[in-house]
Amino acid sequence: MPQINDVNSFIFDTAVIGAGPAGLSAAVRARFVKSRGAYPMSAIVFDSSVKTGGLANFSKTKLTGPSFSLERGELVSKLMKDIELFDIPILRSSVVEIKRNRGGSVFTIKDSHGVKYLTKSVIIATGMRPLSNEFEYFGRGVEITYMGYDFINKMIKKFINDAAVNDSKFMIYGNKYSINLINFVISAINGLKTDYKKLSPLFLIDADEQDIAKDKVYKKYPFLFSFGKITGFSGSGRLNRIIVESKGVVRSEKVDRVLLDYNSFELAPDFKIKISPAASITDRNGFIKTDAAGRTRAEGIFAAGDICGPYYSVSRAMAGGITAAFSAYEFVTARLKKIRNYSLFAYRATNFRPEINYREIAVELNTDKIAVISKAAGIKKLILAEFKKLPKRQLDKILCYFRQYGVLDIKDFEDISKILEISVLELTSLIELMIDEKLLSVYRN
Ligand SMILES: Cc1cc2nc3c(=O)[nH]c(=O)nc-3n(C[C@H](O)[C@H](O)[C@H](O)COP(=O)(O)OP(=O)(O)OC[C@H]3O[C@@H](n4cnc5c(N)ncnc54)[C@H](O)[C@@H]3O)c2cc1C
Known part of the structure; x- marks a missing residue:
């Protein structure tokens, strides 16, 4: 596999966008094909966050499921062992565009710094929200809605009270689906008899969702709203400022506590990657639509995990990632490289260790034309x-x-x-x- 500084001119077999459970599983499966005669694919992973693991590495949360309970970071560190074993580069980069090149067999992936990478297939595993650096401030100024409304009710009342008492700034960040929460918050404030104006602006709504302005709660309390997309959090130790982008204009705002309305992202994810030529791969709420094999409507583009909609769980994300990687393998080998497409399977002795020549290029040896050069x-x-x-x-x-x-x-x-x-x-x-x-x-x- 190429080193990080080589990657811009290398044509990867697959590029995985997102290093949560879905993306990491996809990348590992793409490299670790486990079938006699099959060739592993070269893979690269992009993640916009400073931390690997997506929501599976969220705060101090334990991951639970039927018959399993994993301590914080446990799942991700297991996946990372394989990422290292198979020499898969992870770039801390936010992907903004996937462009199919002329001829169709290669995609250019562009990140937010304008750097381009080449790949033969793409697996989108971006989850519900592109994490910037909110991880750094979880529990230290950044909170999320993820439990029942009973819990949120208490939490909001406390935050509003704290803000009023300490004269600090509190904001709630969400999208058009935050309207329920907004109404809920307004009634909580009414109960507290707090001066609305003092909290203004309380709601920050993603700039693309200005249709919230049509809602009656907005009409009644317009001063409580502002619009924009949070792209960064800062502060030494605790949260102190947020970077907000709206219609290409970036601003920095002082804020001491932000509640991210994850419940609204569960209804409409924050998926902003441009696909060109334009291909409609999402449903009307922004989730990516795939078939059972993780294939989107755009040939060569696959997807897995939370970005494909409910249900949200690490098991489903990982299964989706593995499935998408198998499909990408089939696409790259059979369709593009026109070599035999081995049917892949997912078990092998656990003591497998890749050798130095565990390399990805899927070619068969033809001794008439090929000599070995050391x-x-x-x-x-x-x-x-x-x-x-x-x-x-x-x-x-x-x-x-x-x-x-x-x-x-x-x-x-x-x-x-x-x-x-x-x-x-x-x-x-x-x-x-x-x-x-x-x-x-x-x-x-
Ligand atoms: C508090 C909490 C508790 C949970 N508890 C459980 C539990 O107990 N059991 C369970 O099974 N599930 C649980 N879940 C759900 C589970 O964490 C998710 O379903 C799972 O992490 C989804 O995986 P994913 O890979 O699809 O997305 P994510 O984990 O969201 O990862 C997506 C990654 O993509 C990156 N990304 C997004 N956009 C871009 C871009 N443009 N460029 C580059 N990178 C990008 C993000 O930074 C992120 O790292 C919990 C979730 C939360 C928030």
Whole structure:
């Protein structure tokens, strides 16, 4: 697998967006295919949060399910062991766009810094909300709604009281489905006989959801509302400020406590990744629609976990991630690389350890056209010499060692592309094509 600093020019077999239970399970399964003769896929994971594990790493919560109870972080640390074992890079990056390139077989993933990555398939496992750094402030100014309304009632009254007594700023952040909570809060405030205006603005509603303005509670208390999307939390020790983005304008607001209305994200997730060319893969509430195999309507794009809608549980997220990875495998091998598609299965001796040559490129060896070159044998020189000798039309006969193994770097690619008078991108696609056509093998000896 490539190192982090190589990833921008490597074409991954699959890119997983989100490092919660669904995404981590998908990435591990993509690499650990467990079927004799099958080849593992190369995988990369993106996560917008500072912490791996998504909601499964939430605060001090124990994860429970039928017959299991996992301490905080236990599940994620198990998944992370496999992520490390299979050498899967996780980038701390928020994905903003998935673009299908011309020709259709490669996607460009763009992150919020404008950096681009190439992949043959995509697994979306973004959960209900792209976590920024709220993890850092859970219990220290950031709270979420996740239990029954009885609990929320008490919690809200306490927060409002605290805000009034300490003259601190409290806000509730949600979307159009927060209207029930808003009405609930208003009645709680009425009970407390608090001056509404002092709390203003109390509700921060995602900027795209301005239709809340049509609601009668908004008409009655417009001063309690503000609009925007929280993209960051800050403060030393405790929460002190939030970064809010609205219609491209970023502002910083002083706030001491934020209640994130997770119940509203359970009804409409905060999914904002642009898919181009535009493909309708979500339902009207923003959940991604898939078939039972995790396939979306857009070929090569798969999804799993909470982003696919209820029910919300780690078991379902993991099962969905595994299923989506199997489907991505089928897509990449059978459809794109046109090699035999082994039926995969999900069990194997538990003491399995990948060897150094547990590499992902799915090609079958064709000894007529392929020779083995050892890394020690001055491979770079050899490849350059081979490229120099060959006329373009014979290119499909060359053997080269692919750059993700660290043998060639970007400079070599530039050199080779100059010799061949083609762009680096064309060269990369050419090599990929050769791999697909089984004219080129890449493995370490
Ligand atoms: C308080 C609480 C208690 C829970 N208790 C239980 C329990 O006891 N048992 C149980 O089974 N389930 C429980 N759950 C539910 C469970 O945690 C979720 O169902 C599960 O984590 C969903 O997994 P996921 O991978 O789909 O999404 P998530 O865990 O939400 O992970 C999604 C990840 O995607 C990342 N992401 C989002 N957008 C982007 C982007 N654009 N670019 C890059 N990264 C992105 C996010 O940062 C996040 O890390 C609980 C949830 C909460 C909040």
